[in-house]
Amino acid sequence: MSTGxxxxxIGGVAAGPKTAARLRRLDPAADITIVxxxxxxxxxxxxxxxxxxxxIGEQKHLMATPQGLVRDAAFFRKMMNVTVLTHTEATRIDREGRQVEVRSAEGARWLDYDVLVLATGVKPIVPRLPGIELPNVFILRRVEDAEAMKALLAGxxxxxxxxxxxxxxxxxVAEALVARGCRVAVVEMLPQFLPILDPEMALLVQRHIEAKGVRVLTSTxxxxxxxxxxxxxxxxxxxRLPADLVLVAIGVRPNSDLARSAGLEVGPTGGIRVNAAMQTSDPNIYAVGDCAEDRHLVTGAPCFVSNGATANKQGxxxxxxxxxxxxxxxGIVGSAICKVFDYAVARTGLTERQAREAGxxxxxxxxxxxxxxxxxxxAKLLILKLIADRATRRLLGAQxxxxxxxxxxIDVAATALAAGMTVDQVAHLDLCYAPPYSPPLDNLITAAxxxxxxxxxxLHGISPIEVKAKIDARDDFVFLDVRTPAEHDAVRIPxxxxxxxxxxxxxxxxxxxxKQIVAFCAISLRGYSAERILRAAGFDNVHVMDGxxxxxxxxxxxxQ
Ligand SMILES: Cc1cc2nc3c(=O)[nH]c(=O)nc-3n(C[C@H](O)[C@H](O)[C@H](O)COP(=O)(O)OP(=O)(O)OC[C@H]3O[C@@H](n4cnc5c(N)ncnc54)[C@H](O)[C@@H]3O)c2cc1C
Structure with a gap:
């Protein structure tokens, strides 16, 4: 279709250029400008x-096509017939006149539009800490930030x-800095590190990163x-933690300033309110990517997630x-993945806390x-956690x-969440199996x-966090290891x-x-068998430690 x-x-990183590229393929006559x-x-x-x-060895690899062409203004002009104005800020929207004011070193001017697309991303949250303005204190959002960090590390x-x-x-970034030879400490205000996970899962990652030499200070x-x-x-x-380099990464919020000042609706998360077509409260203005509010498919509620994949889809x-x-x-289900040294850390849907908060x-x-x-x-170890709703048995989240x-x-779990599946349906999914790729019962199916x-x-479960609390409180219970003596000798829980x-x-x-008996084994499969044996023998206060x-x-x- 050719609309002309x-x-x-507005915004030229992920959602903006995706909108431009797709639109150009569909509409050869559209007059497209990225600011x-x-x-x-x-x-x-x-x-x-x-x-x-x-x-990643060279800066240009961050912005080159697979064929090595750098996606600069000339590339957009030649390959897509899209005009790009860099070093140019959109400062005002005149919705009545369908114009947007842009400012650059050359001064201010108005651009006319039939359709305006806001892809303005996020703003980093910068704490008001004394000393935040000192040299070598960084926020990592832009290529220039990475260049400045690299210059310090190389100099x-x-x-x-x-x-x-x-x-x-x-x-x-902690991992990157370890790779660059730094001694790294991570300071987290919350009682737990990686709050996208439940606490016991986050603690496992914390132990791993600590084993790699990173100091983690939570509740700090x-x-x-x-x-x-x-x-x-x-x-x-x-x-007093010595530091030659500081990275501040305490979060981001949607950059909805331009939309707000134009009187567009902004949702409770601070993101620009959009419908399923990504139209704002003004149908001639769209919002895509991190600046737009999302809808969570599990809760149905508005949410804000900064996600590069979502930004591209919405574009x-x-x-x-x-x-x-x-x-x-x-809408989205809140999937995310990250590499933490030798671990992959992934999640989708709700954590237990989020699930409780959602009712x-x-x-x-x-x-x-x-x-x-x-x-x-x-074969490598994977620790999987699934969360479901007791009443409906619907899957709510996975980590x-x-x-x-x-x-x-996690990708299969995300698909199941989007389809609103119960754990019973997940357990019966027809997933591929051959020994080089997965166990006969895939990890997700076993977890279901x-x-x-x-x-x-x-099975009556108890979380490791609850067990630790019982140990610390010197509760009188039997903590029953049902593994073999050789396994117990090799590694045991005090x-x-x-x-x-x-x-x-x-x-x-x-x-x-x-007394309460808490049984466990290497992964708690034999622990589960132990519970069945004990309950059949008349013991009625038996639990299995999760995992x-x-x-x-x-x-x-x-x-040893
Ligand atoms: C270090 C880092 C690692 C990340 N890792 C992942 C990951 O592994 N997986 C994942 O899914 N996501 C990740 N993200 C998030 C991902 O980068 C973002 O979700 C994605 O870039 C959002 O794209 P966007 O186009 O919506 O916004 P942005 O990328 O924020 O781009 C918005 C652009 O708009 C411009 N702009 C804003 N206001 C104006 C204005 N008024 N006039 C002109 N220009 C304006 C800004 O300069 C900016 O360039 C990461 C982000 C960072 C910083």
């Missing part, structure tokens, strides 16, 4: 931590680095940044709509296991951590079955009593009937 519409797009206040276009912001670490260097904020970007607030002429330390929780939807093809965007009664299961049959070379293939399981056992009352599963039936007399030794995020002992 004048389409002005970008920065210098760079269509770059991979998600690749910046890997550019800092050196995994005078940084022995010590402090990352303020233990979210996805903080964790990715950065109070000030100190230095004379350049950063020297971060004072957090009363401690495509808006372009389709502008060109006259309906392509409604249904569900969540029931959760943790299922660790190899991501291929244990006999097949290269995966470990060296195994997390993306595949563990959760069904819980929902059906066959305070546990060993009765191997094979000997349990003849040693029932050693167990008290008036067994594999998912125990606290101290373990070993005799």
């Amino acid at each position: 519409k004048r389409v002005v797009i 970008e206040k920065g210098a760079f276009l269509s770059y991979a912001g998600c690749g910046l931590p890997y550019y800092v670490s050196g995994v 005078e260097g940084a022995k010590n680095a402090v990352v303020i904020g233990g979210g996805l970007i903080g964790v990715e 607030t950065a109070e000030r940044i100190e230095g004379a002429g350049r950063v020297e330390a971060v004072v957090a929780g009363g401690q 495509r939807v808006a372009a389709n709509q502008i060109a006259g093809f309906a392509d409604p965007f249904p 569900f009664e969540p029931v959760a299961a943790i299922a660790p296991g190899p991501d291929k049959p244990h006999y097949y070379p290269g 995966a951590v470990g060296p195994g293939d997390a993306a595949r399981r 079955n563990v959760l069904r056992n819980k929902l059906d009352g066959h 305070g546990s009593t060993l009765i191997p599963l094979g000997a349990l039936r003849e040693r029932l007399g050693e167990l008290p009937r008036d 067994g030794v594999a998912a125990w995020p606290y101290e373990k002992a070993s005799r």
Whole structure:
């Protein structure tokens, strides 16, 4: 379809250029202009931590096509017949006159539009810390930020680095800085690191990153940044942490300023309110990407998530709509993945806390296991957590951590969430199987079955966090390890009593009937069998520790 519409797009990183590229393919006559206040276009912001670490060797790789063409203004002009104005900021929208004011070094002018697309992204949250303005304190959002960090690392260097904020970007950059030879501390104000996960899953990742030499301080607030002429330390929780480099990564909020000042509706999350066609409250103005408010498919509520994949999808939807093809965007389920040294960390849907806040009664299961049959070379551990609603058995969320293939399981879970499946339906999915790729019962299906056992009352679970609290409170209970003596010798949880599963039936007399028994094994499959044996023998206060030794995020002992 050829509309000849004048389409002005504000923002030139992900959602904006995607809108332009798709629209050009559909509408050869549209007059398309991208306005970008920065210098760079269509770059991979998600690749910046890997550019800092050196995994991505050259800046141009962040913004080049697979054929090596850099996506600059000339590229957009030649390849797509799209005009790009860089170093140009959109400052005002005149909705009546359908014009947008733009300012550059040459001054201000008005651009006429038939359709305006806002793809203005996010604004980083910058804490008002004394010393935040010191040299070598960074925020990583733009290519220039990465260049400045790289210049410091390559020049005078940084022995010590402090990352303020233990979210996805903080964790990715912590790894990058370790790769660049820094001693890194991560300061997180909340009681848990990586709040996109439930606490016990986040603790497993914390142990992994600590084993790689990163110091993690949770429940710790950065109070000030100190230095004379350049950063020297971060004072957090009363401690002085030496720092030659500081990264501040405490979050972002939608950049809806332009929309707000034009009187467009902004939702409760601060994102620009849009319909499924990505139209704002003014049908001639669209909003796409991080600046637009999303709808969560599990809760039905508005939400805000910064996500490069969603930004691209929404750009495509808006372009389709502008060109006259309906392509409604249904919403998101909050999927995210991140590399943390040797672990993949992935999640989708709701955490247990989010599920409770949304009014569900969540029931959760943790299922660790190899991501291929244990006999097949290269099988790696994956710890999977699933959450479902007790009343409806609907899947609410999934999380995966470990060296195994997390993306595949979380992507299937995300699909199940979008389809509104129950855990029973997930357990019966026809997923591919061959030993080089997965166990016969895929990790996701096993996790769904563990959760069904819980929902059906066959398995009574207790989380490792609850068990640790019982140990710390010196509760009188039996912490029953049903693995083999060899496994117990190799690694054991302090305070546990060993009765191997094979000997349990003849040693029932050693167990008290008036105390709680918490059984576990390597992954809690034998722990589950132990519960069944004990309950059949009349023990009625028996629980199985979710995930067994594999998912125990606290101290373990070993005799060797
Ligand atoms: C370090 C890092 C790692 C990330 N990793 C991942 C990841 O692994 N996976 C993932 O899904 N997401 C990741 N993200 C998030 C992802 O980059 C964003 O979701 C995505 O870039 C959003 O695209 P966008 O086009 O909506 O907004 P942005 O990329 O924020 O682009 C908005 C652009 O609009 C311009 N602009 C704003 N206002 C104006 C104005 N008034 N006039 C002119 N121009 C304006 C800005 O200069 C900016 O260039 C990461 C982000 C960062 C910073």
